[in-house]
Amino acid sequence: MSGDVAMRALGDNFPVPTFDDPAWVTPKPLSQATVAIVTSAAIHTTDDERFAPGDTSFRYVPRAARNLVLGHWSPNFDRTGFAIDLNVVFPIDRLEELAADGTIGSVAPRHVAFAGNQPDDVATIIHDTGPAAAAELKADGVDVVILTPV
Amino acid sequence: MCALAHVFEKAGIATVTLASTLSVAERMQPPRALWADFPLGRPLGHPRDVEFQHDVLRRAFALLDADVGPVLVHHPETIESDETPLSCSIPPAFDADASPAAQEIRGLRKAYERSVEARNGVTEVGRAISPDEIEHAVAVLQSIVDGTPWSEAGIPGGNTISLIHDIRSYFEEAAMQLVDGPPPAGRAAEAWFFEETETGKVVMAARQAIKDADGPFPVWFYMAPGHR
Numbered sequence: 001m002s003g004d005v006a007m008r009a010l011g012d013n014f015p016v017p018t019f020d021d022p023a024w025v026t027p028k029p030l031s032q033a034t035v036a037i038v039t040s041a042a043i044h045t046t047d048d049e050r051f052a053p054g055d056t057s058f059r060y061v062p063r064a065a066r067n068l069v070l071g072h073w074s075p076n077f078d079r080t081g082f083a084i085d086l087n088v089v090f091p092i093d094r095l096e097e098l099a100a101d102g103t104i105g106s107v108a109p110r111h112v113a114f115a116g117n118q119p120d121d122v123a124t125i126i127h128d129t130g131p132a133a134a135a136e137l138k139a140d141g142v143d144v145v146i147l148t149p150v
Numbered sequence: 151m152c153a154l155a156h157v158f159e160k161a162g163i164a165t166v167t168l169a170s171t172l173s174v175a176e177r178m179q180p181p182r183a184l185w186a187d188f189p190l191g192r193p194l195g196h197p198r199d200v201e202f203q204h205d206v207l208r209r210a211f212a213l214l215d216a217d218v219g220p221v222l223v224h225h226p227e228t229i230e231s232d233e234t235p236l237s238c239s240i241p242p243a244f245d246a247d248a249s250p251a252a253q254e255i256r257g258l259r260k261a262y263e264r265s266v267e268a269r270n271g272v273t274e275v276g277r278a279i280s281p282d283e284i285e286h287a288v289a290v291l292q293s294i295v296d297g298t299p300w301s302e303a304g305i306p307g308g309n310t311i312s313l314i315h316d317i318r319s320y321f322e323e324a325a326m327q328l329v330d331g332p333p334p335a336g337r338a339a340e341a342w343f344f345e346e347t348e349t350g351k352v353v354m355a356a357r358q359a360i361k362d363a364d365g366p367f368p369v370w371f372y373m374a375p376g377h378r
Binding site for chain 1: 151152153154155156157158159160161162163164165166167168169170171172173174177178179180181189190191192193194195196197198200203204207210211214217218219220230231233265269270271272273274277311314315318319322323325326333334336337338339340372373374375376377378
């Protein structure tokens with residue numbers, strides 16, 4: 001069994017949180033929307049604090065930053081894609097291009113990274129650090145986020 | 151990822167999730183998700199393929215047009231990882247007094263440095279040890295293989311997960327400078343490191359030795375991908 005098949009099979013049995021009465025936002029037209037990336041890849045700038053194992057905090061990734069490290073702790077995914085082209089995980093240059101051609105309204109000034117390797121209930125992220133990050137992006141005028149894993 | 155989608159949507163921000171595990175997306179039901187059967191670690195599909203990455207984003211952002219959710223759409227393409235070891239020749243650094251692993255580490259140094267330079271100073275190495283400490287770290291792992299109890303070997307860097315991360319990253323980053331042509335497939339470099347290099351073989355043998363010595367599961371298991 002390949003590594004990806006094995007990991008996804010493992011995911012089939014992961015306990016996951018459930019969300020009663022999930023929210024639904026009707027966004028403004030994409031061509032007017034400010035878009036941010038939120039990733040669970042534990043990306044951070046080289047001068048920022050590294051993620052610890054099970055770290056429930058988040059890092060801001062400034063729009064212009066390209067000195068980015070993939071801080072996720074799992075050995076179970078390919079890292080060479082990111083080393084070759086960070087956009088394969090964090091498509092910041094693609095967003096800039098979409099803003100330049102008018103597909104999206106603008107690129108957010110800050111983006112957010114969490115660490116995906118978390119305790120099963122992800123309670124802290126759901127109730128504490130996740131809402132805190134969302135409030136910050138909301139204050140930045142973000143209308144849409146695209147969420148990327150590894 | 152799916153949990154964050156619910157959290158951000160609740161805060162009033164519309165979300166689109168690139169889902170990497172279908173069963174998780176099906177159970178967690180983020181508001182809008184594009185499931186893509188791409189290699190783990192490459193949610194936009196192909197590195198350096200601008201057009202393909204834009205196509206993924208176009209499909210993802212199209213989900214914002216839905217009136218009701220949850221919406222879960224499958225990307226029509228599959229990109230499989232390739233666990234055929236990368237074809238990568240390590241520049242020779244022959245030293246009769248050095249172990250085969252040490253010769254590999256020395257032989258890769260210039261390619262590793264070119265990688266760091268090409269990425270404007272970015273490297274994944276440094277979580278536990280510096281590039282200069284890799285040769286010693288692998289020697290310590292070899293000593294475990296040769297019979298030194300793992301708890302007495304003086305494993306550098308505090309934990310084996312970080313240590314192996316740094317050793318493997320050194321090799322993989324160097325290898326990306328030594329291969330020509332299109333970007334290697336997902337997991338090709340992993341297969342090369344663990345199956346083809348002497349250093350990877352030392353890592354796997356040390357992992358087995360710690361396991362056989364009833365070392366704690368987290369100490370040995372995460373030294374390599376779980377399916378190995």
